[in-house]
Amino acid sequence: MAEPIISFEKVNKWYGNNFHVLRDIDLAVAPGERIVICGPSGSGKSTLIRCINRLEEHQEGTIRVGGVELTDNIKAIENVRKEVGMVFQQFNLFPHLTVLENLTLAPMWVGKTPKREAEERAMQQLTRVKIAEQAQKYPLQLSGGQQQRVAIARALCLTPKVMLFDEPTSALDPEMIKEVLDVMIELANQGITMLCVTHEMGFAKAVADRVIFMDQGQIVEQNTPHEFFDHPKSERTKDFLSKILGH
Amino acid sequence: MSAVLEPIKPRTAPVKTEGLVPWVRTNLFGDWRSTVVTLAIIALAVYLLPRLLSWAVFNAVVAPNADACQAARGTGACWGVIVEKFRLIIFGRYPYEQQWRPEVATIMLVALLIISCIRRFWKPWLAALWIVVVPAFFVLMGGGWFGLEAVSTDQWGGLPLTIMLATFGIVLAYPISIVVALGRRSNLPAIRSLCVIYIELIRGVPLISVLFMASFMFPLFMPVGKSPDVLLRVLVGITLFSAAYLAEVVRGGLQAIPKGQIEAAQSLGLSYWQTQRKIVLPQALAMVVPGIMNSFIAIFKDTSLVTIVSLYELTGAMSLALNSDAEWRPFKIEGYLFITLIYFIFCFAMSRYSLWIEGQVGRSKTR
Numbered sequence: 177m178a179e180p181i182i183s184f185e186k187v188n189k190w191y192g193n194n195f196h197v198l199r200d201i202d203l204a205v206a207p208g209e210r211i212v213i214c215g216p217s218g219s220g221k222s223t224l225i226r227c228i229n230r231l232e233e234h235q236e237g238t239i240r241v242g243g244v245e246l247t248d249n250i251k252a253i254e255n256v257r258k259e260v261g262m263v264f265q266q267f268n269l270f271p272h273l274t275v276l277e278n279l280t281l282a283p284m285w286v287g288k289t290p291k292r293e294a295e296e297r298a299m300q301q302l303t304r305v306k307i308a309e310q311a312q313k314y315p316l317q318l319s320g321g322q323q324q325r326v327a328i329a330r331a332l333c334l335t336p337k338v339m340l341f342d343e344p345t346s347a348l349d350p351e352m353i354k355e356v357l358d359v360m361i362e363l364a365n366q367g368i369t370m371l372c373v374t375h376e377m378g379f380a381k382a383v384a385d386r387v388i389f390m391d392q393g394q395i396v397e398q399n400t401p402h403e404f405f406d407h408p409k410s411e412r413t414k415d416f417l418s419k420i421l422g423h
Numbered sequence: 424m425s426a427v428l429e430p431i432k433p434r435t436a437p438v439k440t441e442g443l444v445p446w447v448r449t450n451l452f453g454d455w456r457s458t459v460v461t462l463a464i465i466a467l468a469v470y471l472l473p474r475l476l477s478w479a480v481f482n483a484v485v486a487p488n489a490d491a492c493q494a495a496r497g498t499g500a501c502w503g504v505i506v507e508k509f510r511l512i513i514f515g516r517y518p519y520e521q522q523w524r525p526e527v528a529t530i531m532l533v534a535l536l537i538i539s540c541i542r543r544f545w546k547p548w549l550a551a552l553w554i555v556v557v558p559a560f561f562v563l564m565g566g567g568w569f570g571l572e573a574v575s576t577d578q579w580g581g582l583p584l585t586i587m588l589a590t591f592g593i594v595l596a597y598p599i600s601i602v603v604a605l606g607r608r609s610n611l612p613a614i615r616s617l618c619v620i621y622i623e624l625i626r627g628v629p630l631i632s633v634l635f636m637a638s639f640m641f642p643l644f645m646p647v648g649k650s651p652d653v654l655l656r657v658l659v660g661i662t663l664f665s666a667a668y669l670a671e672v673v674r675g676g677l678q679a680i681p682k683g684q685i686e687a688a689q690s691l692g693l694s695y696w697q698t699q700r701k702i703v704l705p706q707a708l709a710m711v712v713p714g715i716m717n718s719f720i721a722i723f724k725d726t727s728l729v730t731i732v733s734l735y736e737l738t739g740a741m742s743l744a745l746n747s748d749a750e751w752r753p754f755k756i757e758g759y760l761f762i763t764l765i766y767f768i769f770c771f772a773m774s775r776y777s778l779w780i781e782g783q784v785g786r787s788k789t790r
Contacts, residue, residue, distance in 0.1 A: 229689075229690050231686050231689060231690065250694075250695075254692050254693075254694060255692075257689065257690055257691065257692040258692040260690070261690070262687075262690035264683060264686070264687065266681075266683050268681075268683040268684060268686065268687035269687075270684065270687070270688075270702055270706075271706070272705050272706050272709065272784075281691070281693075281701060282691035282692060282693065285693060285697050285701065286691060286692040286693060286697070330691070331690075331691075334691065334692065
């Protein structure tokens with residue numbers, strides 16, 4: 177395995193004094209690897225990926241992203257964040273800015289790209305997620321699926337090496353899930369490193385190199401999608417799969 | 424049998440709900456209660472309006488004639504008092520023959536404020552204009568340069584002083600309040616406590632006592648003759664006082680920004696200050712425009728309290744003008760009505776401007 181782009185070593189995290197949300201997490205992600213993380217709510221899967229760009233701080237262990245260890249050094253973290261794009265469950269687009277301004281903000285202020293160039297690249301990304309004609313609208317004028325595609329385009333504008341998806345389809349109407357998954361599948365096929373918290377098992381089967389199942393702050397089981405779905409090893413995994421696939 | 428959706432064509436509402444007549448019908452005569460109230464108010468207006476008009480207009484004395492005013496007392500208003508004391512009320516104790524200076528200076532300042540309120544002029548040259556106009560205002564008012572006779576600040580007064588205190592109070596307090604509001608939400612305990620202490624201390628005392636301290640107590644702690652000008656001290660007092668209140672209004676806006684907005688900005692690599700400037704403040708301030716304008720209007724009217732430290736702004740100048748003249752002293756009601764009108768014009772303009780701003784910042788929320 178190549179030098180991992182993301183590595184967790186014995187990572188522990190608590191919320192407050194008593195809620196032990198991540199327990200002894202060890203994880204190495206190879207460049208270009210596509211990982212789907214699933215598990216019941218409260219299992220720590222969102223917290224895990226939010227630690228990668230330090231939206232959450234861990235208290236024990238080491239996390240390295242692109243060889244940089246995540247510490248209190250805010251400059252180092254800002255550099256890591258440029259390399260790591262994130263898509264949120266609630267889209268989190270900036271409602272006071274147009275779609276185009278949402279996309280050019282970070283390239284212009286973080287990447288120091290000239291406005292014209294930033295706008296050109298933004299339009300390319302919007303075309304990529306098939307929403308270029310909405311560039312001048314405000315986010316709240318778009319449907320949920322459109323907003324989430326804009327959010328993906330926004331994260332891509334800094335040309336990150338890693339993309340994190342935190343339940344990207346959970347807040348969408350059923351009719352809109354597919355348009356977002358299509359964009360994500362296309363992205364996965366282009367070789368970007370992806371970590372995706374989702375319960376879209378079809379997506380996991382189609383694109384994931386590895387599926388990770390978490391419960392109570394621990395990684396219970398990880399395997400290729402084929403092995404994971406067809407031959408789950410632990411009882412907890414079987415139970416979980418029977419609940420989400422059974423209906 | 425297959426069900427086919429048969430579209431129903433849209434049609435207009437059977438009863439008109441828009442326009443003047445429907446508005447009067449639903450709002451003034453909607454049911455018997457509103458009808459009774461509407462009729463009562465009309466009756467009251469019919470009863471009061473003629474009396475008010477006869478006092479304020481038909482029996483009023485407009486000429487600056489004290490005897491005529493005295494004769495009309497109780498039946499007609501004496502607007503003559505305003506004609507007579509106009510310059511004293513408007514300019515306070517500023518030397519009579521130099522009064523063109525506050526006039527020009529204030530017109531300049533008000534023009535600058537109006538220009539600053541218009542979006543089309545929000546260009547770099549506007550900042551340059553401020554840098555020119557503000558010193559020009561003080562040079563004109565204070566003199567001592569370019570052959571202008573020096574006029575010490577305790578002689579400044581009337582409307583120019585009111586406008587000057589309000590303008591600089593607002594312009595200085597606003598940025599301070601934003602910094603303090605951000606500080607109160609800081610993760611650094613030292614900064615946070617400092618901001619909390621500042622806000623709570625200032626909010627815990629009346630403006631009068633702040634002004635009193637700035638004016639009388641502060642010099643006690645300074646070497647003799649080294650204390651800054653009283654007007655400056657009072658301006659600092661008003662600024663710090665207003666900033667504490669404004670900071671809490673701004674903090675209200677900051678609280679309302681969802682955490683996801685900040686996380687999204689962070690995940691894009693934006694620094695703390697970039698996040699505040701580009702994401703948090705534009706949304707937070709837009710949300711609290713009514714509260715901010717409320718504070719601005721309060722600052723404008725609170726300047727009337729500087730009278731207690733012997734600075735005669737509009738209200739003080741009016742009292743001074745009438746109290747110092749036994750002949751005109753009885754006509755304070757007319758005097759107060761006059762300055763009320765002046766205060767109202769300024770405050771109403773601010774309030775309308777606030778509505779316009781709300782419309783501007785609300786655009787992105789319209790679906």
